[in-house]
Amino acid sequence: MSKILVTGGLGYIGSHTVVELVKAGYEPVIVDNLSNSNIKILDQLTKIIGFKPVFHQLDLCDVQSVISLAAAEPDITGIIHFAAFKAVGESVAKPLKYYQNNFYSLINLLETYYGRKINFVFSSSCTVYGQPDVLPVTENAPIKPAESPYGNTKQVAEEILREMTASGSACKVISLRYFNPVGAHDSALIGELPIGVPQNLVPFITQTAIGKREKLTVFGDDYNTPDGSCVRDYIHVVDLGKAHVAALKLMETEGYSNIYDVFNLGTGNGNTVLEVIKAFEESTGEKLNYQIGPRRPGDVEKVWGDVTKSTNVLKWTAELGIADMMSSAWNWEKYLSQNPF
Known part of the structure; x- marks a missing residue:
């Protein structure tokens, strides 16, 4: 059974990916500093997968902690790196916080494991494309100036990974460029758990619906879109978790020789913010x-x-639609109202 290090593994996408790793026969080793997650998620994961996964609480920005981790877990064969700050708005207000955390954590991890034969999956983002000229955006689209410091950290991190693999590192790397993850596990035991005021649309929708927030603000209705609100490609977090497993399996495939590759992860369709609100109301x-x-x-x-490349090369396709995303997110919010964290 291959051991996979999952950084940020108690976070939103990380926890769902841990579940999918176990289902696929991998042994997850979770690392998290709990800066944007909750230790109770470890118990929730235990309920879902039937055993308590190995967990190390540490800050990847502390290089000595990473060195100690590598010594404690010498038989890691793969790393899925989620640990990063990710709120666009906050990154605009606090850029240095984002550059320090997102770069130091990645570099410490890469430097510590440099020279080892590791399959490395990087949690990237569609923000690397900036405002694209042509839609839908393909992996070959030009990387334009980032619209936020958060987006810039993902662009530069991809450059770091690409240049590292070209330097002769034993790693293979796949960067997964997510579009907008939403929804929750069908058990309603794990889901998005924002600390403080949500930075993302769907948890703000569910918190407003249940009464935690007075009202939801739609940021702008004068964009060049069907109803004036921003358009995003929303993807169910469970589908996203499965994509990380697919990335590991691809790098393990005999004959797959790419040392660095990128894939879009989305549904291939866009929805406006107002359409998502309507879908929530209709599904709940x-x-x-x-x-x-x-x-x-x-x-x-x-x-x-x-998502043609993800379909053909990664052998992965999103299966869950917007109604599944909204209903599962709502079930998670209702669970939280009865079982507060």
Whole structure:
């Protein structure tokens, strides 16, 4: 059974990926500093997978902690690196916080494991495309200036990984460029767990619907889109977890010789913010209190992905639709209301 290090493994996408790794026969080793996650997720994962996964609480920005981790876990064959700050708006307000955390953690990890034969999956983002000229955006689209410091950290991190593999490292690397992960596990035991005011749309929708927030603000209704609100490619987090397993399996495949590759992860379709609100109301029966506000700095007008390469090479396709995303997110929110973290 291959051991896979999952950094940020108690976070939103990380925890769902841990479940999919176990289902696929891997042994996850979780690392998290709990800066944007909750230790209770470890118990929730235990309920889902039937055993308590190995967990190390440490900060990847501390190189000595990473060196100690590598010594404690010498038989790691793969790393899935989620650990990063990820809120676009906060990155605009606090750019140095994002550059320090997102780069130091990655570099310490790569330097510590340099020379080892590791399959490395990097949690990237469609933000690397900036505001694309052509939609849907393919993996070959030009990397334009980032719209936010967060987006820039993902662009530069990809450059670091590409140049590292070209330097003769024993690693293979796949960067997965996510579009917009939403939804929750069908057990309603894990899901998105924002600390403080949510930075993402769907948890703000569910928190408004359940009464934690007075109302939802839609940032702008004057964009060049069907209803004036921003367009995104929303993907169910469970589908996203499965994609990370597919990336590991691809790198393990005999004959796959690419040392660095990138894949879009999305549904290939775009939905406006107002369409997502409507989908939530229709799939749950809940009416949402929302208002239109001004545009938010750093937001891209519209982006959705061409997922042909993921389908043909990664052998992965998103299976769950927008109704599944909204209903599962709502079930998770209702679970939290009865079982507060």
